[in-house]
Amino acid sequence: MTAPDYGALYVVATPIGNLEDLTPRAARVLGEVACVAAEDTRHSAGLLRHLGLERPMLSLHEHNESTRVARITRYLEAGQSVALISDAGTPLISDPGFLLVRELRRAGHRVIPVPGACALIAGLCAAGLPTDHFTFQGFLPARQGPRRARLEALAKREETLVFYESPHRIQATLMDMETVYGERRLVLGRELTKTFETFLDGTPQEFLARMNEDANQARGEFVLMVEGAHIEAEESTRVEAETLLRTLLEEGIGVKQASQVAARLLGGARKDWYAKAQVIKDGEKDHSG
Template sequence: MSDLKAQRPVPALYIVATPIGHLDDITLRALQVLRNVDRILAEDTRHSAHLLQHFAIDRPMVSLHEHNEAARVVQIMRWLDAGESLALITDAGTPLISDPGFVVVRALREQGYAVVPVPGVSAVITALCAAGLPSDRFQFIGFLPSKNGPRERVLTEALAYTGTTLCYESPRRMVETLEVLARLAPQRPLVIARELTKQFETFLSGTADELLRRLRDDTDQQRGEMVLLLHGQATETLATEIDVDALLGLLAQYMPPKKAAGEAAQLLGGSKNALYARLLSGRDTPEST
């Protein structure tokens, strides 16, 4: 077993992963680094204080979040120049994965400073390994946009990917997101991984309609941190699975008809001209008054 009271790390910025729920998921190396660095950069010092207190770690903490990250770069370089070792942690999981840190890491790398990863838990990989969806090829697209239009465009692009897609979604918007997926790809297999490594960890599998019923019937399933996973499909099956008219109509809300047809052709394959004619034909249909 590693000596958790080993000498302090050499001067560098250590990117330290922390638990996403179950505190026992922290690694021995993470504890060693956190106990021996000169200071800890934390996304939310109040939140991280609970983690450090649990493990009896008493090191100075400095906030580093999306609103002050750029301003911290020069000070971090000064600390490193003075021979200090620093650890970067986020509220939970691996820093930089939809969390602050990229601006700092890029700047330090460009200036030749040492940046050392201390790997551990990530909600993305935790969800993928237990969801029962293909894991040989996948993409992570971060948090879905909060506004309806951009969110639907992102989901439309994700449905064209042939591997598994993972994203984060707010519990209060998950129902709306499932409604979009039910319209665009009603047969696509999905998984919602909720409250990972915590007491109420849950994996919900099914189509969008099936998951909508689960969430509406049990509002407890609309709470907590969520990872949404979309099964990928072979390119040749996309056009039959996706409601082409719904896709064309969605794209046409945000761009001219010809461009909408072109975007749909890239996503689904087939003729841009045929899709353009299909879009115009749908628009020519008399609307009820």
Template sequence: MSDSNSGTLYVVATPIGNLEDLSPRAARVLGDVALVAAEDTRHTARLLRHLGLTVPMLSLHEHNEAARIDQLDERLAGGDSIALVSDAGTPLISDPGFVLVRELRARGRHIVPVPGPCALVAALSGAGLPTDRFLFHGFLPARTTARSRRLEALARREETLVFYESPHRIRETLADIGGVLGARRLVLARELTKAFETFLDGSAEALLARMEADPDQARGEFVIMVAGAEPQQVPEPDDVEAEALLGALLAEGIGVRQAAAVAARLLGGAKKVWYSRAQAVKETR
């Protein structure tokens, strides 16, 4: 239970480019809190100046997050409310903050998200790739060997794959995606909500050719979205083969549930389907 006299930690989403995307609620919260915990205070100072606000700030980034927990908890315990912001977008989404939020929640502090801009969601909404299921992986490893290994581990995933990438590694990352995942469809979102926002669509090879022809397309911050793998087709086992296997298993005294599990492992398919078939075979014996 949280202390009713303690303050609130607001997790505030801020613009990823266009300042008009800041919600009225977020602006109000930033003006009401006693302290803003910011990934980069210089960056956040520009936003606060734009809003005409003068609010004390404290840096909170990946290198000092754990060390700030007690200090911020003490402020909350004393009744001060705090806004947690990252440089852009929604805190904790490939940004610092989860260590702080996890620990303060464990201590019973009141945590309130103030939703808003998020590069991941903005990119997916404009990409035209399936979004009923997607796998967000943040930034891939910086080194080619580790990056290729990670892509190989994801190669059979059927969800849309989403990554963040910097301009320093975008070409190398696209080359590795092409080398591991082949000619799958990619959508590359660049400089979202900013003046030069661009969506590029095509294979990794085609996108690299676009960047070679127009080097400006390799500038800015990127969201890479990759079509998921095609669903694996599991061949239906021959009815005679299936019944022979199930009959042999049941004849050895194996139960229906276990027989279904063995058949699914050997021949593929859903266990519940095999259970029905095994039950039918048992009833005809």
């Protein structure tokens, strides 16, 4: 099914804001294909008008994607190519298209990427956070319970964490990140490539304060990037804490007093230090016995 007279699916990246970011190749492909499959045809019609193009359009979104495979397959088998675009950026990156691409490739059809704008990459390259390793999580769950559970599951990952977030959930997400990640460094990219593009660098608490002062900072689409966990530092702190507690106990200081000193010097909850000191004390008793 890969004969030359078969058409291809072009996965075309479109601008995330600034229309000048559309590549010449993307513009040419959109003008040559028989049909443009778009997440929202009304939205994408504006892009085609900007390019002076008139193309047949077909809606393809999360609710109808599985039913569009057969129709697009008919275009390809008739020797006609189709372009897949999303509302903004690169299709399939937190946007529809995965089912279509998977089924067409399984059937032997050509799928050709036409790269370009992507909010994920645009945010990372200007954030000043490590980019040699990162994990992209897309949008977090809408409900607080599952959202916090996802954040906690990622808490010990050492690579940069990248999320997308919408304006009506950004403050709730930042509050959950403050609970889970504490003072860890974050970079918030807002309205990337658009007129009011903003990068904020700080902690979740600082971002929330900024948004309370200026409501505009909570508007738009967000790329939220989180510094990875410092596992080596955490291990060093754990060893330091255990050494301190053991020394205090060996000097005859009680568990309660040792936990108070550890909490004052190293931070953290006194009850947690008490529990650690008690484990060490019990272990020494077992060893001496």
